[in-house]
Amino acid sequence: MRIDLHTHSTASDGTDTPAELVRNAVRAGLDVVALTDHDTVGGHDEATAALPPGLTLVTGAELSCRYEDVGVHMLAYLFDPREPEFARERELVRDDRVPRARGMVAKLRELGVPITWEQVARIAGDGSVGRPHVASALVELGVVGSVSDAFAPDWLADGGRAYVEKHELDPFTAVRLVKAAGGVAVLAHPMAVKRGARLPEKVIGELAEAGLDGVEVDHMDHDEAARDRLRGLAADCGLLVTGSSDYHGSRKTCVLGEYTTDPEVYGEIVRRATGAFPVPGAGG
Template identity: 45%
Template sequence: MPVFIGPIDLHTHSSVSDGTETPAQLMRSAAAAGMGTVALTDHDSTAGWSEAAGVVAETGVALIPGMELSTRVQFASVHMLAYLVDPTEAALLAETERIRAGRLSRAEEIVRRIARDYDLTWDDVLAQTTPDATVGRPHIADALVARGLATDRSAAFAGILHWRAGYYQPHYAPDPLTGVRLIRGAGGVPVLAHPGTRGAESVIPVQRLKALVDAGLFGLEIDHRENTPDARERLHVLARRFDLVVTGSSDYHGEGKPNRFGEHTTDPAVLERIVAEATGATPVMP
């Protein structure tokens, strides 16, 4: 078993999805912030793993290869952190390709709707992406900022990209139970991402959580800036009841969000349990 040096941050995004730094830049930023271990968890993609792994020796920061898998319950997004999956496993690969295609067509439709009322084009959005990036609403937000239609990403999401503005369009994603099974089928370890952002009343119902645990859910990301205090209390109760590990993470996006490395961290013993559970991939150590 590798020995992991803290601080440990198990949720970060690079320019492969909606972060603003390349995977290598992200690892260097993690080192500059004093991190010992980080997980790269881009949305529905493992494309950044190789680049991030290539600078592990340089940075001295251990890498946990991961992904944030999109799932959905009706119109509500439910994100699943997938640690140490086999990136070549056929079923997971096919599903992530389908999700990314859905994200792309959804983004195009949102831009078409916005363009009826604002000076925004699809080329404006593409100018904010990198090759092979998982295109999403954050890239539209960046295009709105570049066009002077919003002051920053947060303002874009609070304004034009808010669902009440009338431009919102959902994208395809499997249900959470399918997501857990896909991750486990690829030898990975599933942890429910920031499950308390809408308060204790909206925390996952017990019977639904039990079904996910029975399918292989391994943990809850409780220590996250977007989880409300009352939701965290409720989630800790559920974690004890179902013997789930508790993780903490920054959800770092570079300059795309105010989240900073290490603002929440994971206990090394918890990461050791996650690594021991995985069979799809292995950590990359300095």
């Protein structure tokens, strides 16, 4: 069984529609795929309606968090999307995305980049606008060679010249909200050096004590040393270990199923969840 628990669609900053994503998941030989758009469940209905036979959909979201000066992403799986407090917090984060992106455009223009809000809005389409859309605009303009290159101190990295803060959850609050909504919380790519400062290991231990369920270990932004360190940390803290592609369609180089999650770990995630259930495709 091949299981990919971290993907994005046009509901946030991916380039596949939710329907295209689930079809592409089948082509990639996946049996289970999680749709985890940034701070939104907006793609779940379309993905469910288009779910091909033989594929199971895990509903989820990737939550924008911050601990002191460190940006943190939290994967939330199989939660009740109607739980009011959690839904309200996701809405606050989403509502701040547009003014934040406009602020980044303004800073880039001050730096001499001929970017426009209309360009960024076109790239984002109906999705929840974010830094990757601004990064894609920089690629279109020839300012940088790739989306990853835009996430550098000269441009959009945390604290970079064109960086703008946004409303983000405290990760301890995020864990509490996910659990209260019947979901399972997994820390996303915590040792991705290219993304800026990393969460201290002692804080990961404290999150585990607060109810964190797991940590994403096998990820394109983790080298072998980071993976080994995270596996040891997960064992010490009693955390589940997951692997995922973090697929964004053509916006990034990662491919569906590039890294996967052990079926036993997936089964434990499903067992712990009470807010929602995986959705099997017809005949799945």
